[in-house]
Amino acid sequence: MLAGCTPWPEAxxxxxxxxxxWTGETLGAFLRERAERFADRPAVVGDGRRWTYADLDARVDRLATGLSRLGLDRGDRVVVQLPNIPELIELVFALFRLGALPVYALPAHRRSEIEHLCTATGAVALAVPGRHGGFDYAAMAAGIADTSPALRHVLVAGDTDAFTALDDVRAAEPDAVAFIDADPGDVAFFQLSGGTTGLPKLIPRTHDDYLYSVRASADICGLGPETVYLGALPLTHNFPMSSPGFLGVLHTGGTIVLAPDPSPATALALIEAERVTITAVVPPVALLWLDAVQSGAQSDRDLSSLQVLQVGGAKFSREAARRVRPLLGCTLQQVFGMAEGLVNYTRLDDAEDVVTGTQGRPISVDDEILVVDDQDRPVPDGTPGHLLTRGPYTIRGYYRADAHNATAFTADGFYRTGDIVRRDPAGSLVVEGRAKDQINRGGEKVAAEEIENHILAHPDVHDAAVVAMPDPFLGERVCAYVIPRAQAPAKSVLLRFLRGRGLAAYKIPDRVEFVERFPATGVGKISKRELRRAITAGLRAAQ
Ligand code: J2J
Structure with a gap:
């Protein structure tokens, strides 16, 4: 296995x-097989284009050939930060065929995150859209190219003067010499962890482990050649990639429809126009869709093709869950997953109270689930505890992170998810809370320490503690408690300072509170529990 990664014990x-x-199938090879079987069927629809399986496969070969001629080789890392456009799918499969490893970034990431991904993986290339959503990714890439020594290529999906356009890379004819047979047991790509530490950790996933989760997920979600999947969330995220996501759809011969954004106006129109059968969203997006239909703003849409709405990434309230079938006329599937591995689903034939009141059960009978107290002792079913897990598609370690791995995994290889869950007698999990120092902002994960470090870089800041505050729409938002030095900076100045550090917008604190000291725990640590309680009480009093 790739150096810096933790293999599963041989047994x-x-x-x-x-x-x-683990079947020995690889990400590069399966598309070829599907292209032979489903040649003329639609594979990808988006951005004004419709590619059949044969089209996609041929484009992947031509792009892989061009990338190889550029000098990209087996084992090279490529940071992929593309929005939901067909080229995203084309590019990642081209990289698989070369044995190069995609490093998945989100479109919301900015210089700080992308620079870290480039340096931490020694990436030789970075793929970005030119301008997208009002942001100039190419300009950001220019800054990163100056500071990332290994970076040789910036690949742009779109027009570019300064860099290499993907359209110019694609060879006229494929050259099979460029393609490799990847080792199915080896790392195929890196996902990004939601993170609890100063810098996000990288998650190495192998062909064998990932494709198992994809195949099993496709089966649980009832995918097949008639499936039309709307990619509404950013497809580089683990949920729309593999649970069952675009990979599950391609694996079963279905069609992926790409939505440029998940707003009700865009997404519901695509569901109607393309006869979408299944899609995946985070809770705030589900709420927007439910409200748009209920309020009448989108009530004239014909959503009768939609069979399954998957909701995951953050806790979906029982009240909201109960509105899905009456308003959208489809089955709700709750999905509680993590890029590190374990994914839980409510099943399509589960009773309504299981679907609305739990976050589902694991994919596999060989997903080992432990719910434990603070001393790692199992608690009885029905009692909340820390969720630990080990299994056929859950990693045994982050990339090059020995010190962190020593605490993020138990000695016998269980991943400490940081989630507090209770298990009901039927084996379904209910997410009750979180023990990790992270804010889940409507499915977007913010590591408190990462933001604290950025705030601490301001010369007028003495100390910082970032916590979650409740929010009716996003579930949680980011609240920063700050102890100033002599003179507190204006809040607007501090926020501008943070934006200037090149952070994803969702990580910028929604609220800043200046205080003289932090509440302490019995052992003298900052009591974040007390800070969360204080901001929750403050918000309630202000209502
Ligand atoms: C509560 N918390 C949830 C849920 C994730 C499928 C679906 C989601 C992710 C994902 C994913 C939750 N209720 N339904 O990778 O393949 C929180 C937990 C978890 C963390 C993982 C997939 N679904 N969460 O969200 O790596 O705290 O993956 O540990 O981004 O999100 O975040 P991430």
């Missing part, structure tokens, strides 16, 4: 192979 790997989970 477990052998068990997962014997059980038929």
């Amino acid at each position: 477990d790997a052998a068990r997962y192979r014997a059980a038929g989970y």
Whole structure:
């Protein structure tokens, strides 16, 4: 396995192979096989284009050939920050065919995050749209190219003067010599962890483990050649990529329809026009869709093709969950997953109270689930505790992170998810809270320490503590408690300072509170629990 990654112990790997989970299939190869089987069927629809499986496969070969001629090679890392456009899918499969490793970034990421991804992986290339959503990614890339020594290419999906346009890379004819047979047991790409530390950790996923989760997810979600999946969330996120996501759709011969954004106006129109059967959203997006239909703003849409609405990434309230079937006329599927591995689904034939009141159960009978107290002792079913997990598609370690791995995993390889759950007698999990120092802002994860470090870089700041504050729409927002030095900076100055550091907008604190000191725990640490309580009480009093 790639240096810096933690392999599964050989006995477990052998068990997962014997059980038929790890089949030896690779991400590069499966598309070829599907292209032969489903050649003329629609694979990708988006950005004004419609590609059949044969089109997609041929484009992937030509792009892989061009990338190889540029000098991209097996094992090279490429940071992929493309929005939901067909080229995203084309590019990642081209990289798989070369044995190069995509490093998935989100469109919302900015210089700080992308620079970290480039440096931490030693990326040789970065792929961005030119301008998109009002932001000039190419200009951002120019700054990063200056500071990332290994970066040789900036690839732009669109027109560019300064860099290499993807359209110019694609070779006229494919050259099969460029393609490799990847080792299915090896790392295929890096996902980004939601993170709890100063810098986000990288998650290495293998062909074998990931494709098992994709195949099993496609099966649980009832995908097949008639499936039309709306990609409404950014497709580089683990949920719309693999649960079952665009990979699950391509694996079963279905069609991916790409939405440029998940707003009700855009997404519901696409569901109607393309006869979408399934899609995946985070809770705030689901709320917007429900409200748009209920208020009449989108009530004339014909959504009768929609069979399944997947909601995950953050807790979906039971009240909202109950509105899905009456308003959208489809089955709700709750999805509680993580880029590190474990994914739980409510099943399509579960009783309504299971679907609306739980976050589902694991994909696999070989997903080992432990719910434990603070001393790692199992708690009885029905009692909330820390969720630990180990299994055929859950990593055993982050990339090059020995010190962090020592606490993020138990000695026997269980991943400490940081989630507080309770398990009901039927084995379904209910997410009750979180023990990790993270804010879940409507599905977008913010590591408190990362933001605290940025705030601490301001010369007028003595100390900072970032916590979640409740929000009726996003579930949580980001609140920064700050102890100033002599003179507190104006809040607007501090926020501008943070934006200037090149952070994704969703990480910029929604609220800043200046205080003289932080409440302390019994052992003298900052009591974030007390800070969360204070801001919650303050917000309630202000209502
Ligand atoms: C409560 N918390 C949830 C849910 C994730 C499928 C779906 C989601 C993700 C994802 C994913 C939750 N209710 N339904 O990768 O494949 C919180 C938990 C979890 C963390 C993981 C997938 N669904 N969460 O959200 O890596 O705290 O993956 O540990 O971004 O999101 O975040 P992430």
